[in-house]
Structure formats: structure tokens, C-alpha cells
Amino acid sequence: MLEVERLVKHFSVKRGVVFGRTLGHVRAVDDVSFSIARGETLALVGESGCGKSTTGRLIMRLMAPTSGSVRFKGKDITRLEKAAMRRMRRHMQIIFQDPYASLNPRLTVGETLAEPLSVHGIAEGSSALARVRELLDVVGLLPEHARRYPHQFSGGQRQRIGIARALAVNPDLIVCDEPVSALDVSIQAQIVNLLKSLQYRFGLSYLFIAHDLAIVKHVSDRVAVMYLGKLVEIADKRTLYSCPRHPYSQALLSAIPKPDPQSRGERIILAGDVPSALSPPSGCRFHTRCLYAQQRCRTEVPELRDAGHGHRVACHFYESVPVIKTADSANPANMGKFAVRLAAYEAAKDRSLANKQSAGASVAT
Numbered sequence: 001m002l003e004v005e006r007l008v009k010h011f012s013v014k015r016g017v018v019f020g021r022t023l024g025h026v027r028a029v030d031d032v033s034f035s036i037a038r039g040e041t042l043a044l045v046g047e048s049g050c051g052k053s054t055t056g057r058l059i060m061r062l063m064a065p066t067s068g069s070v071r072f073k074g075k076d077i078t079r080l081e082k083a084a085m086r087r088m089r090r091h092m093q094i095i096f097q098d099p100y101a102s103l104n105p106r107l108t109v110g111e112t113l114a115e116p117l118s119v120h121g122i123a124e125g126s127s128a129l130a131r132v133r134e135l136l137d138v139v140g141l142l143p144e145h146a147r148r149y150p151h152q153f154s155g156g157q158r159q160r161i162g163i164a165r166a167l168a169v170n171p172d173l174i175v176c177d178e179p180v181s182a183l184d185v186s187i188q189a190q191i192v193n194l195l196k197s198l199q200y201r202f203g204l205s206y207l208f209i210a211h212d213l214a215i216v217k218h219v220s221d222r223v224a225v226m227y228l229g230k231l232v233e234i235a236d237k238r239t240l241y242s243c244p245r246h247p248y249s250q251a252l253l254s255a256i257p258k259p260d261p262q263s264r265g266e267r268i269i270l271a272g273d274v275p276s277a278l279s280p281p282s283g284c285r286f287h288t289r290c291l292y293a294q295q296r297c298r299t300e301v302p303e304l305r306d307a308g309h310g311h312r313v314a315c316h317f318y319e320s321v322p323v324i325k326t327a328d329s330a331n332p333a334n335m336g337k338f339a340v341r342l343a344a345y346e347a348a349k350d351r352s353l354a355n356k357q358s359a360g361a362s363v364a365t
Contacts, residue, residue, distance in 0.1 A: 043220035099158035110146030
């Protein structure tokens with residue numbers, strides 16, 4: 001569905017208004033490559049300021065890349081003219097992070113949802129109104145909400161409207177730019193579950209940008225970890241969460257809160273602050289905070305190397321880095337008391353459902 005190859009975005013830093021002098025370049029995204037299959041969710045995670053949102057906007061062509069290519073269904077969209085790019089936007093949409101700033105306050109919800117239908121020539125008049133009602137129903141809102149303005153909704157409802165707007169043109173790919181970070185925890189679960197159900201229903205592909213790894217674990221198929229404009233690790237969800245190989249990924253995963261107070265894993269505290277993207281460190285950009293950095297890390301940029309089964313790591317010495325494994329949920333001996341109780345409850349619920357189904361089949365017979 002999507003192939004991103006050696007994507008680069010540098011922002012010039014200038015001094016002066018009329019005769020501006022370039023002082024340097026902020027390397028927001030630097031040589032990023034990944035792919036997304038149809039129906040797959042790739043999560044892009046990392047600390048704030050690492051270039052996640054910039055990557056999402058480059059994929060949508062909301063800003064032009066410095067170099068690299070973005071191929072959507074085999075076509076390089078970085079080279080498309082304005083008219084061709086507008087036609088392509090029907091197949092790729094974005095859900096913005098802030099549900100309060102992403103909706104036009106002067107348009108009703110119905111007008112907001114009908115606008116993309118008109119722009120792309122999908123529906124007009126009564127057919128557009130019917131499509132608006134259908135979209136509101138899909139995201140769990142009522143038909144009468146079409147007559148209201150954005151300020152009359154809560155944050156969770158506004159984000160549902162943003163999701164409905166992204167779905168209006170029947171896209172194949174949706175870039176979710178931290179769609180739940182501005183919402184309450186209870187609302188976050190509703191929005192994540194809605195996104196998953198819509199993916200199963202319409203066969204959507206997601207680029208899910210987030211910094212909350214607990215949510216990413218629930219929604220993603222594969223995870224790409226980003227640090228200071230570069231990818232440092234890519235793996236399927238199960239592999240990354242059970243056996244992270246890059247020191248930065250290990251530190252991120254150690255920061256996830258544990259629901260069981262008896263389960264207190266070792267917290268990895270990184271030294272220092274994130275370096276400036278205006279003058280990133282030479283060699284491996286993580287070496288200034290890495291516990292295992294050596295001389296080679298300070299001079300040579302590591303490539304994403306294959307660690308087996310599609311797991312790629314950008315670390316010179318990942319084979320010698322101690323492997324930190326999380327508790328295996330399939331083995332009760334490695335689980336906390338809370339997890340054991342939860343597993344027992346889920347097993348009892350499954351048995352109860354199976355008994356009901358067999359009883360219903362017997363009655364029908």
C-alpha cells in the first residue's frame with residue numbers, strides 16, 4: 001500500500017528578514033524508510049520532537065520533502081502535480097492530533113462532512129445528506145448532530161467527527177497523528193476501539209503516530225521506533241514488546257506503567273536530554289545517552305540491520321546488548337497476581353459463552 005524510501009526533511013534556520021542568512025538546518029526527518037501493507041497498522045513511536053508528526057505530514061504531502069520518495073499504490077506522490085495530488089488525496093486521509101483546532105468553527109458538522117464529498121465529486125444534495133447521516137452513524141453519533149457546530153461537542157465527540165471526515169471519501173490509508181493524546185483516558189479507549197472496528201469493517205491501513213506505548217500495543221501490527229529523526233528499530237508488535245534489541249526501545253518500554261503493583265520491572269533512566277536536531281551528534285544519534293556506547297558509535301552511523309524474522313535494528317552492537325524480556329503472558333509462572341486473575345476471568349467468560357452457544361444449538365435442534 002505505502003512505501004517510504006530514504007525520506008528526508010530539513011528546515012532552514014535563517015537570521016534576518018530581507019537578506020536572510022542560513023545558519024543551519026533542523027534535521028527533522030533524516031533517511032527514514034518503511035512500508036505499510038493493506039489492512040495493516042504500523043505504529044510510529046518516540047519522544048516528542050523526534051519527527052513523527054513531520055513524517056506523517058510528508059506522507060500526506062502537506063509539506064514537501066527535501067529528498068526521498070513516498071510511493072502510494074506504486075505511484076511516487078512526491079512528484080505529482082497539484083491537480084493529480086488532489087485526486088490522490090481521496091485515497092489517503094489524516095486524523096489530526098487536536099480535535100479542537102482541526103475543525104472549522106464556522107461550519108456545522110454536516111457541512112464539514114459534506115465538503116470533501118463535494119470537492120471530490122462523490123455526492124451532492126440529498127445523496128450527500130444521506131452519506132453524512134451514514135458517516136455519523138458509523139462513528140457513533142446521531143443524525144441530529146449534523147446541525148450542530150464544533151463548540152457544542154466534547155473532545156471525544158470532536159475526534160469522532162474528525163474520523164468521520166477522514167472516512168467520508170472512502171480512503172485506503174489513514175494517517176492517525178496522535179489521535180487520542182488530547183483526550184481523557186476513558187475516551188481514548190473508545191476512540192482506539194472505534195479505529196480498530198473501522199479497520200476490520202473497511203480494510204483500512206493505518207500509520208498510527210503516538211508516544212503512548214500502552215495504546216500502541218493495543219492497536220498496532222508492527223512498531224517503528226524513532227529517535228531524533230531516524231528509525232532505530234522496526235519489528236512486529238509481539239517481538240518488539242517481548243524482546244526489544246535497541247537500548248532506546250528498551251528504555252521506552254520500561255517506562256510503561258504496570259497495572260499490577262506487585263510487578264515492578266527495572267526502570268531504565270536515560271542520562272541527559274535529547275540533543276538538538278539543529279546539530280545532532282555524529283555517528284549514532286543515541287550514543288550521548290546510551291549505556292552501551294563505544295568509540296565506533298561516536299563516528300559511524302548505524303544502518304537498520306536484519307535481526308531475523310523482519311526485525312531490524314539500527315545499532316552496531318545490538319547482539320551484545322543485554323536482552324530485556326517482558327513477562328510472558330502465556331506462562332502463569334511469569335505473571336503478576338492481577339494478570340493471573342484477569343486470565344482466569346477471561347477463560348471463565350469464554351467457557352460461559354461456549355456453554356450458551358451449545359445450549360442454543362440444542363434448543364434449535
